[in-house]
Amino acid sequence: MKVKKCEILQELFKTGIDAVSPERVVKRAVKRDGNVLHVDGKCYFLRDFERIYVIGAGKATAPMARVLEELLYDRIAGGGVVVKYGHGLPLEKIAVYEGGHPIPDESSYRGTESVLNVVRDVSERDLVFCIFSGGGSALFVSPLEPLTLADKQVTTDALLRAGAPIEAVNTVRKHLSKVKGGRLARFIYPACVITVLLSDVIGDRLDVIASGPTVPDTTTYDDCYRVLHDYGIWDEVPEAVQRIVNQGRAGLIEDTPKSGDPVFEKVQTTVAGNNRLALGAAAEVARRNGYNVVVVTSRLQGEAREVAKVLAAMVEEILFGQGIEKPPVCLLFGGETTVTVKGSGTGGRNQELALALAIALKNVPGWSGFSVGTDGTDGPTDVAGAMVDGEVFKKAVAKGLDPHAFIRNNDSYNFFKQMGLLVKTGPTRTNVMDMICLLIDGM
Amino acid sequence: MKVKKCEILQELFKTGIDAVSPERVVKRAVKRDGNVLHVDGKCYFLRDFERIYVIGAGKATAPMARVLEELLYDRIAGGGVVVKYGHGLPLEKIAVYEGGHPIPDESSYRGTESVLNVVRDVSERDLVFCIFSGGGSALFVSPLEPLTLADKQVTTDALLRAGAPIEAVNTVRKHLSKVKGGRLARFIYPACVITVLLSDVIGDRLDVIASGPTVPDTTTYDDCYRVLHDYGIWDEVPEAVQRIVNQGRAGLIEDTPKSGDPVFEKVQTTVAGNNRLALGAAAEVARRNGYNVVVVTSRLQGEAREVAKVLAAMVEEILFGQGIEKPPVCLLFGGETTVTVKGSGTGGRNQELALALAIALKNVPGWSGFSVGTDGTDGPTDVAGAMVDGEVFKKAVAKGLDPHAFIRNNDSYNFFKQMGLLVKTGPTRTNVMDMICLLIDGM
Numbered sequence: 001m002k003v004k005k006c007e008i009l010q011e012l013f014k015t016g017i018d019a020v021s022p023e024r025v026v027k028r029a030v031k032r033d034g035n036v037l038h039v040d041g042k043c044y045f046l047r048d049f050e051r052i053y054v055i056g057a058g059k060a061t062a063p064m065a066r067v068l069e070e071l072l073y074d075r076i077a078g079g080g081v082v083v084k085y086g087h088g089l090p091l092e093k094i095a096v097y098e099g100g101h102p103i104p105d106e107s108s109y110r111g112t113e114s115v116l117n118v119v120r121d122v123s124e125r126d127l128v129f130c131i132f133s134g135g136g137s138a139l140f141v142s143p144l145e146p147l148t149l150a151d152k153q154v155t156t157d158a159l160l161r162a163g164a165p166i167e168a169v170n171t172v173r174k175h176l177s178k179v180k181g182g183r184l185a186r187f188i189y190p191a192c193v194i195t196v197l198l199s200d201v202i203g204d205r206l207d208v209i210a211s212g213p214t215v216p217d218t219t220t221y222d223d224c225y226r227v228l229h230d231y232g233i234w235d236e237v238p239e240a241v242q243r244i245v246n247q248g249r250a251g252l253i254e255d256t257p258k259s260g261d262p263v264f265e266k267v268q269t270t271v272a273g274n275n276r277l278a279l280g281a282a283a284e285v286a287r288r289n290g291y292n293v294v295v296v297t298s299r300l301q302g303e304a305r306e307v308a309k310v311l312a313a314m315v316e317e318i319l320f321g322q323g324i325e326k327p328p329v330c331l332l333f334g335g336e337t338t339v340t341v342k343g344s345g346t347g348g349r350n351q352e353l354a355l356a357l358a359i360a361l362k363n364v365p366g367w368s369g370f371s372v373g374t375d376g377t378d379g380p381t382d383v384a385g386a387m388v389d390g391e392v393f394k395k396a397v398a399k400g401l402d403p404h405a406f407i408r409n410n411d412s413y414n415f416f417k418q419m420g421l422l423v424k425t426g427p428t429r430t431n432v433m434d435m436i437c438l439l440i441d442g443m
Numbered sequence: 444m445k446v447k448k449c450e451i452l453q454e455l456f457k458t459g460i461d462a463v464s465p466e467r468v469v470k471r472a473v474k475r476d477g478n479v480l481h482v483d484g485k486c487y488f489l490r491d492f493e494r495i496y497v498i499g500a501g502k503a504t505a506p507m508a509r510v511l512e513e514l515l516y517d518r519i520a521g522g523g524v525v526v527k528y529g530h531g532l533p534l535e536k537i538a539v540y541e542g543g544h545p546i547p548d549e550s551s552y553r554g555t556e557s558v559l560n561v562v563r564d565v566s567e568r569d570l571v572f573c574i575f576s577g578g579g580s581a582l583f584v585s586p587l588e589p590l591t592l593a594d595k596q597v598t599t600d601a602l603l604r605a606g607a608p609i610e611a612v613n614t615v616r617k618h619l620s621k622v623k624g625g626r627l628a629r630f631i632y633p634a635c636v637i638t639v640l641l642s643d644v645i646g647d648r649l650d651v652i653a654s655g656p657t658v659p660d661t662t663t664y665d666d667c668y669r670v671l672h673d674y675g676i677w678d679e680v681p682e683a684v685q686r687i688v689n690q691g692r693a694g695l696i697e698d699t700p701k702s703g704d705p706v707f708e709k710v711q712t713t714v715a716g717n718n719r720l721a722l723g724a725a726a727e728v729a730r731r732n733g734y735n736v737v738v739v740t741s742r743l744q745g746e747a748r749e750v751a752k753v754l755a756a757m758v759e760e761i762l763f764g765q766g767i768e769k770p771p772v773c774l775l776f777g778g779e780t781t782v783t784v785k786g787s788g789t790g791g792r793n794q795e796l797a798l799a800l801a802i803a804l805k806n807v808p809g810w811s812g813f814s815v816g817t818d819g820t821d822g823p824t825d826v827a828g829a830m831v832d833g834e835v836f837k838k839a840v841a842k843g844l845d846p847h848a849f850i851r852n853n854d855s856y857n858f859f860k861q862m863g864l865l866v867k868t869g870p871t872r873t874n875v876m877d878m879i880c881l882l883i884d885g886m
Contacts, residue, residue, distance in 0.1 A: 203759065276765060294767055299756040301803075306749030313742040313778060316646065322719060324737055324767060335756060360744075 001389050001421065005368050005439065008289050009387055010423075012282045012330075012437050013372050017425065019281030020374060020432045022063035022133065025198055025273030030129075032071050039194055040270040046075060049192065050125040054079035054094050055115045057140035058133030058210060059375075060198050060430050062089040062096050068129055069094055080115035081131065082108060082139040087429065104141040109149055112142045112179065122191040124266075130184065130193055134200030134375070134431040136210025142178040144244055144253070151238040152176050155228075162231035171219040171227055174211055174256055175248060176241060181256035182263070184213030189263040199274040200431045202299050202335055206269055214267050217256035221248030274298070275334035275432040278374055282437060286330035291439065293330045300335025300436070304349045305407060307337050308356030311438065315367050318440045327366075327442035336433040339379070345411020348379025350434055351422075354386040355412040357438075359403050362393035369438035372423050375431035379413075384425045385434070386416040395419065444832050444864065448811050448882065451732050452830055455725045455773075455880050456815050460868065462724030463817060463875045465506035465576065468641055468716030473572075475514050482637055483713040489518060492635065493568040497522035497537050498558045500583035501576030501653060502818075503641050503873050505532040505539050511572055512536050523558035524574065525551060525582040530872065547584040552592055555585045555622070565634040567709075573627065573636055577643030577818070577874040579653025585621040587687055587696070594681040595619050598671075605674035614662040614670055617654055617699055618691060619684060624699035627656030629706045636710040642717040643874045645742050645778055649712055657710050660699035664691030717741070718777035718875040721817055725880060729773035734882065736773045743778025743879070747792045748850060750780050751799030754881065758810050761883045770809075770885035779876040782822070788854020791822025793877055794865075797829040798855040800881075802846050805836035812881035815866050818874035822856075827868045828877070829859040838862065 018024065030039050037044040046052075052075045054068045061081040069076060069091050080095035088096045095118075097111025119128055132140070143152050155176065159169045174181030185193060195214045197206070206215045224245050228234040234242070247253045257263050275298040283293045296314075300307065314331060317323035337349045347355075350371035361367065372378070372385030396403050396419060406415040416422045461467065473482050480487040489495075495518045497511045504524040512519060512534050522537035527544040538561075540554025562571055575583070586595050598619065602612045617624030628636060638657045640649070649658045667688050671677045677685070690696045700706050718741040726736045739757075743750060757774060760766035780792045790798075793814040804810065815821070815828030839846050839862055849858040859865045 203763075295765070296767060297753075297756040297760040298765070299759050300753065301756055302749040302752035303746065306745040307753050309745035310740075310743065310750055310753040313740040313744055316742050317740040320646075322738070322741070324739060 001368060001387060001391070005389070006387065008439065009368065009370050009437065012285050013370060013423065013435055015285045016278040016282035016435050017374050017428050017430065020198070020273040020278045020430050021428070022060040022198060022430055023067050025277070026064045026067040026196060029196055029270050029272035030068065030071065039268060042268055044127065049127040050123070051077035052127045052129070053077055053119050053122065054129040054131065055081065055119055056131030057082040057112065057115070058136035058198070059084045059087050059101065060133035061131050062087055062091070063429060064131045064133065064196065064198065065094045065096070066091055068131070078118050080118050082111035082115060084135055084139065099139050101135045101138045104138045104149060106149070108139050108141050112140050116142065116179070116187065119188055119191070122188055124190040126191040128188050128191045128193050130195040130214050132195070132210035132213065133198035140179055140210060140213065144176055144178050147176055147240050147244060151240050155237045155241050158233040158236045159231060162233050164227065164231045168227045168231070170208065170211060172224050174217055174219065175221055175224045176244060177211070179213050180211035181217035182212060182215055183256055185267055186257050186263045190266065193267040195267060195269040197269065197271045198430065198432070199271050200433055202301060204271045204274050215269065216259040216261065216264055218258070220255050221245055225249055273430070273432060278432050278435055279332045279334045282435060283330070283332055291328045291330035292325045293332065294325055295332045298334035300333045300337060302337055304337040304339050304353040305356035308353050309360050311436070312357055312360035315361060315438055315440055316364060319364060319366055319443055327440050329440040331438040331440070333436040334433060339410065341410050343409030343411060345406065345409040346381060346414060347410050347412035348373065348381050348385070350378040350385030351381070351412035351416055352407065352410065353436065354388040355403060355407050355415055358388050358393045359407060361390055365390040366443040367438060367440045369436065370423060371434060371436040372425070373434050374428060376425040376428040381413050382424070383413070383422045385423045386412065387421045387423060392419055392421065444811060444830060444834070448832070449830065451882065452811065452813050452880065455728050456813055456866065456878055458728045459721040459725035459878050460817050460871050460873065463641070463716040463721045463873050464871070465503040465641060465873055466510050469507045469510040469639060472639055472713050472715035473511065473514065482711060485711055487570070492570040493566070494520035495570045495572070496520055496562050496565065497572040497574065498524065498562055499574035499579070500525040500555065500558070501574070501579035501641070502527045502530050502544065503576035504574050505530055505534070506872060507574045507576065507639065507641065508537045508539070509534055521561050523554070523561050525554035525558060527578055527582065542582050544578045544581045547581045547592060549592070551582050551584050555583050559585065559622070559630065562631055562634070565631055567633040569634040571631050571634045571636050573638040573657050575638070575653035575656065576641035583622055583653060583656065587619055587621050590619055590683050590687060594683050598680045598684050601676040601679045602670070602674060605676050607670065607674045611670045611674070613651065613654060615667045617660055617662065618664055618667045619687060620654070622656050623654035624660035625655060625658055625706070626699055628710055629700050632706040633709065638710060638712040640712065640714045641873065641875070642714050643876055645744060647714050647717050658712065659702040659704065659707055661701070663698050664688055668692055716873070716875060721875050721878055722775045722777045725878060726773070726775055734771045734773035735768045736775065737768055738775045741777035743776045743780060745780055747780040747782050747796040748799035751796050752803050754879070755800055755803035758804060758881055758883055759807060762807060762809055762886055770883050772883040774881040774883070776879040777876060782853065784853050786852030786854060788849065788852040789824060789857060790853050790855035791816065791824050791828070793821040793828030794824070794826070794855035794859055795850065795853065796879065797831040798846060798850050798858055801831045801835045802850060804833055808833040809886040810881060810883045812879065813866060814877060814879040815868070816877050817871060819868040819871040824856050825867070826856070826865045828866045829855065830864045830866060835862055835864065
């Protein structure tokens with residue numbers, strides 16, 4: 001790959017990732033002007049509040065909390081966030097707890113209880129910042145009494161094994177939790193709430209990010225009951241879970257709060273950072289470099305190697321002068337693809353997508369690109385993804401490597417390692433899913 | 444689906460398919476003005492030619508030949524085309540032979556021999572129209588002597604079973620044929636040749652359409668030898684095939700003609716109809732109906748249900764106001780997806796893609812679309828494809844149907860049959876692969 005092209009690609013993903021750093025997104029979303037707070041077009045007068053708290057959970061929430069601590073240092077009464085092991089930072093007024101991710105553990109649970117304790121007695125004169133980012137679902141865990149963490153885990157596992165889609169799993173999860181599905185909002189009510197989210201989900205679905213602790217739920221205990229029966233696991237789940245669901249259906253436990261519930265009246269929710277924001281920042285760099293930029297979608301999904309074929313079809317059409325823009329074109333995609341692992345190699349969805357692009361466009365010069373995870377980690381590897389262009393296939397063959405064999409073995413990591421095209425960013429401490437960029441310069 | 448929307452969708456695919464009817468494409472490509480022939484910007488004076496012939500093969504070539512017969516009735520000396528059983532038409536000056544497709548049979552072989560006989564003694568004072576369309580590869584068969592049809596078939600089957608990609612299969616095929624890989628051009632030389640193609644392949648690759656009878660080849664007998672060894676089937680192929688390949692490598696049989704060979708000096712090749720043309724015609728209809736049209740690609744490939752997820756990601760982005768165009772938008776795609784069959788249901792790649800769209804966009808109103816095969820046949824069904832919108836999922840569930848179960852069983856045909864959304868066109872007698880249209884009206 002030409003050095004100049006490589007530099008542009010690097011600037012693109014670095015700028016994209018920088019734009020969604022936990023610090024940047026909170027600074028952009030929450031601004032203070034003396035005694036006035038500006039959040040996404042809304043004003044808050046600090047004198048209206050007696051106490052201000054910051055609580056939350058998610059891998060990126062330590063630096064997010066730090067920004068709020070600095071911004072409101074004189075006013076913060078306390079707070080706490082739960083982050084993944086190794087993701088903590090020493091803060092002065094906000095406690096930082098570490099816990100297990102992606103599998104919640106006792107520490108996640110104890111951290112969450114401590115965080116809830118901080119806001120246990122808030123009043124309508126108080127303001128609570130709720131900050132959540134990717135990982136929030138696992139890190140912010142508080143099973144409804146008398147459920148244990150194990151009860152929830154067994155139930156979730158049974159659902160997944162039975163082939164339940166993630167929506168069904170979430171329906172059940174929310175109803176076994178003290179904080180998910182809007183129940184945190186009920187817990188904090190009647191304080192004023194500002195929820196600041198760093199979104200790691202397709203379409204920024206508010207009820208999905210960290211399982212929507214301050215967002216109205218749309219599902220009921222009846223739905224839980226149906227899901228557990230439909231997937232044939234009602235008899236498998238712990239008795240305590242059955243009891244909770246039955247009590248909920250009988251009205252003995254209050255259901256999750258729904259849209260229109262007064263507990264949401266004083267809640268403002270802002271998506272401070274998301275995939276689209278990263279793509280937008282990358283788009284600016286591409287424009288500065290003379291490209292006609294098309295941000296195609298921030299909702300990309302599907303099997304990585306098949307998704308690559310569609311992207312390749314768009315690139316080729318552009319190269320032949322009939323595509324959605326005239327070269328030089330920069331196509332940007334965001335989202336999160338999947339890989340059905342069949343081989344025994346090492347790789348990740350971004351590297352596999354890049355390898356599939358190299359194969360689909362093997363005889364086509366005039367393009368280059370990358371696919372990277374914004375968190376800096378692609379699958380179980382130490383890289384964010386890979387760069388790729390129309391030459392790499394030929395060069396690999398010349399080196400005696402068979403790209404088809406590498407993709408058959410899901411061994412994209414070793415392919416790009418040998419080709420010197422791995423993208424290493426180190427852990428970025430943020431996550432807005434993946435970015436895919438394709439520069440089409442023409443033949 | 445609203446009647447009005449349904450009507451627009453129908454007009455879109457009908458107009459698209461009409462635009463690539465065999466008659467229309469030949470009439471557009473070849474025009475006569477008295478004694479002058481205009482072909483794609485080039486002029487031919489009819490008085491320069493002693494005799495004019497029309498030969499060819501492919502499912503659509505009977506109506507293509509008829510147009511030429513009518514246009515040049517006074518001048519045509521003879522000709523012949525090989526079409527699939529049931530695709531013949533009675534012509535006066537051009538013989539129409541029918542043969543087996545997709546598996547060539549004795550009739551295809553005899554038809555091809557008869558066609559070749561017509562032009563066996565052409566001179567530099569003659570003009571030969573060579574017309575090819577989808578199916579031309581199977582219908583235009585003439586094994587190099589002393590090979591038999593069975594020898595070729597056994598070899599092809601062995602390659603496919605060994606997992607050889609289509610490029611490798613074609614390399615071998617061309618070198619066992621008297622007409623493929625440019626050898627027809629050599630056979631007709633030194634007559635003037637006008638090749639008129641109706642393309643059914645991605646990217647209109649001239650050497651792939653009907654295996655490129657009048658197009659320079661890029662592969663050699665050495666390549667054949669390597670392919671047969673690389674896929675470990677050299678010892679499996681008939682001895683006659685081994686002998687041909689060895690004679691070719693030793694220079695005892697002339698290799699296929701390459702670029703620069705004099706036999707191509709008087710060959711003009713025109714792609715008279717292709718997927719892009721159908722999409723363009725559909726685009727016009729969409730524009731007339733007020734849509735912002737984006738023809739995304741005519742090279743779509745990949746597993747149908749995964750391709751659908753990428754298309755869904757584009758639709759959703761547009762619906763949320765951040766996509767490549769503002770609603771109302773019409774996205775057009777062309778190409779040919781694939782289906783890895785795992786279930787026991789009935790369907791085709793177009794119907795499966797439509798079903799996967801319904802699933803991917805199940806909670807998203809404001810869009811509708813179709814996926815259809817331009818030949819009117821989707822997989823082993825009697826329909827061209829299906830229409831789909833953001834309501835069909837919900838309606839199916841209300842009827843007690845589980846869309847997920849239908850797609851798991853590759854049973855898209857029965858799904859859309861029950862939903863009344865199958866698209867029936869009957870056989871269209873043309874083929875430029877598939878058309879996919881998505882109308883995004885907004886929520």
